[in-house]
Amino acid sequence: MLTVSTRHAIDPVSAKALDTKGLRDAFHMDGLFAEGQINLVYTHYDRMIVGGAVPGGAALVLDHVKECGTASILDRREMGIVNIGAEGTVSAGGSDYAMARGDVLYLPMGAGPVTFAGAGRFYILSCPAHHAYPARLVPIGEAKQVHLGEAATSNKRTIYQFIHPDVMPACQLVVGYTQFHEGSVWNTMPAHLHDRRMEAYLYFDLAENARVFHFMGEPSETRHLVMKNEEAVVSPPWSIHCGAGTGAYTFIWAMAGDNVDYRDVEMVGMEDLR
Ligand SMILES: O=C(O)C(=O)C[C@H](O)C(=O)CO
Ligand SMILES: [Zn+2]
Numbered sequence: 001m002l003t004v005s006t007r008h009a010i011d012p013v014s015a016k017a018l019d020t021k022g023l024r025d026a027f028h029m030d031g032l033f034a035e036g037q038i039n040l041v042y043t044h045y046d047r048m049i050v051g052g053a054v055p056g057g058a059a060l061v062l063d064h065v066k067e068c069g070t071a072s073i074l075d076r077r078e079m080g081i082v083n084i085g086a087e088g089t090v091s092a093g094g095s096d097y098a099m100a101r102g103d104v105l106y107l108p109m110g111a112g113p114v115t116f117a118g119a120g121r122f123y124i125l126s127c128p129a130h131h132a133y134p135a136r137l138v139p140i141g142e143a144k145q146v147h148l149g150e151a152a153t154s155n156k157r158t159i160y161q162f163i164h165p166d167v168m169p170a171c172q173l174v175v176g177y178t179q180f181h182e183g184s185v186w187n188t189m190p191a192h193l194h195d196r197r198m199e200a201y202l203y204f205d206l207a208e209n210a211r212v213f214h215f216m217g218e219p220s221e222t223r224h225l226v227m228k229n230e231e232a233v234v235s236p237p238w239s240i241h242c243g244a245g246t247g248a249y250t251f252i253w254a255m256a257g258d259n260v261d262y263r264d265v266e267m268v269g270m271e272d273l274r
Pocket of ligand 2: 192194199241
């Protein structure tokens with residue numbers, strides 16, 4: 001079964017006035033991963049689609065999505081898929097890709113219907129594309145690593161860049177995930193902004209009772225959302241996006257927009273956060 005919901009783009013003036021439910025309705029995404037279902041959220045932030053596919057006992061096929069206005073979802077889009085579950089297979093464009101936990105798959109524009117099978121829990125990201133680059137399965141050993149933070153500031157972490165210009169070409173999709181060293185809980189702190197790209201975070205590997213307090217908003221108007229395991233949040237281009245966990249977690253970040261330069265960010269000074 002396929003479900004698709006829509007998130008419209010919210011401006012910073014409107015966002016200031018939202019209460020907890022309003023913020024969650026606008027930015028928070030849950031229920032993406034349900035056995036036997038493909039659940040997508042079509043956002044109007046650079047038209048990024050965020051979703052999940054959990055085939056369980058029977059293969060699931062992702063093909064026509066009315067919101068995209070094309071016969072098949074990848075007719076004018078590219079896609080990144082991250083397996084956060086056990087071994088599974090994704091098939092597209094006449095090829096089968098066996099995906100272990102943590103593997104990332106890039107599928108280009110024109111790859112056709114996408115089939116999900118096996119015990120995988122597949123996180124899906126898709127944005128408009130203008131060129132068909134080669135499909136590629138990227139295991140963690142082929143990702144580029146960036147080491148950031150310190151144990152003393154509880155933010156020592158390794159950023160793994162998969163769909164990234166230093167690893168492989170893509171049109172506008174940039175995808176990777178961030179793992180923490182023991183005891184570090186803060187992601188993306190010091191915080192940053194990137195007006196030329198939206199971003200979406202999926203928090204996973206959380207224990208049942210653990211939560212991530214995710215911070216968003218303009219630096220002078222921050223708000224928080226409390227996130228459980230396998231919940232996602234969309235970050236508008238005007239918003240910071242960072243968080244602290246009450247326990248261990250991993251998060252997948254994905255961006256789309258005007259450029260693919262990961263370093264094209266504006267750092268936010270601690271003195272500017274409110
Ligand atoms: O922990 C971090 O710092 C990140 O992973 C940052 C994200 O990758 C990001 O926000 C990229 O713009
Ligand atoms: Zn960012």
